[in-house]
Amino acid sequence: MSFETAQRLTEILLALALLQQSLEHLGGGRSAVRLFAPRIVLCLLMLFGVQSGWAVAGLALLGLPILVRFQGPYNGGSDRMGLLILFCLCLTHFAPGQTGREAAFGYLAVQLVLSYLISGWVKIVNPDWRSGRALRDVFRFSAYPVSENLRALAGCPRVVLAMSWAVMLFEIAFPASLLNPATLGIGLTVAALFHLANAVLFGLNRFFWTWLAAYPSILWFQDRFVVPMLG
């Protein structure tokens, strides 16, 4: 995938993700409208490719008062990933020289890989995750399950153990999917299904859309660096 195609695809996917989030905030009173109505306008510009460089810069800058308003991300990791994509995209437009622009987009691709690898690593070194206990606790008493009947999964230790290992192995193995285009296609499909499962079980819909927006960067990164390196 070419740099320009990946950059444009990222802009479109992120615009859709941020639009969806911003529309959800419009019911939050006048102060929310003051922050999120301009964000909707900038998202539309980015979506349709109208002055998209300036739209990205505007969205990145607008991220600061939004962070201050909520004294942190509104929805944890998904908002942080959204900001990371915005700032990397901003540099792909304004960094001096093609090398600087590629370094910024490459940084996003590397962070995407790390988001799975580190998440998998911190779990696999934890005995509670290896025994299935941690995921049972998530279902049993954490704030995440979207309905009470999902808590019953905590009473199915074998199912939860299998789920725990599936998550850990997928996350740890994700970097290996960079080896060739076919494995990356499989890796990204599994990753998207993983985020979909998190959206269904824990209501983390923002993660699903935001992480998808980072996928073009890794498709470009593989074409640009990994495939030539492996010959």
Place this chain on the structure above:
Amino acid sequence: MRSGLALLAPALIPSWRFFDTIAASPRIEFARLPSADAPVAMWQEFRPRPRCLTLGTILGRLFWNPVWNETLFMTSCAERLLDTPTPHSVEEIATRIAATLDPALPGPFFRFRLILVSRDGEALRREVAYVSPLRRIPAA
């Protein structure tokens, strides 16, 4: 209040340590009160989760999920409040609870509290971790 740049740094250099440990989890409860000095007769869980969700609701929430996302934000505020108390966290939780309370109903005041749920061996332990000051429900 933390500055925008201090809050931005973890986004640009992320740690990606999702669910590394499963800590005690806060629940938000509230109680309406008829007068400023009335004792709390009964605490109510704020936005208890439904027994189950239909497939249509689950799929719909992929595209439109403001209430659940707000509830997750309130949980973050509750965690922040227990970790490093700030007026911001108290205000965010109280404002959102107040917005769901009908001012026309009896009881012009309310308090909220945070219950920490954790595992103690095989049992679940619930302890009161915070009780808010009295708040007046704003007029419609």
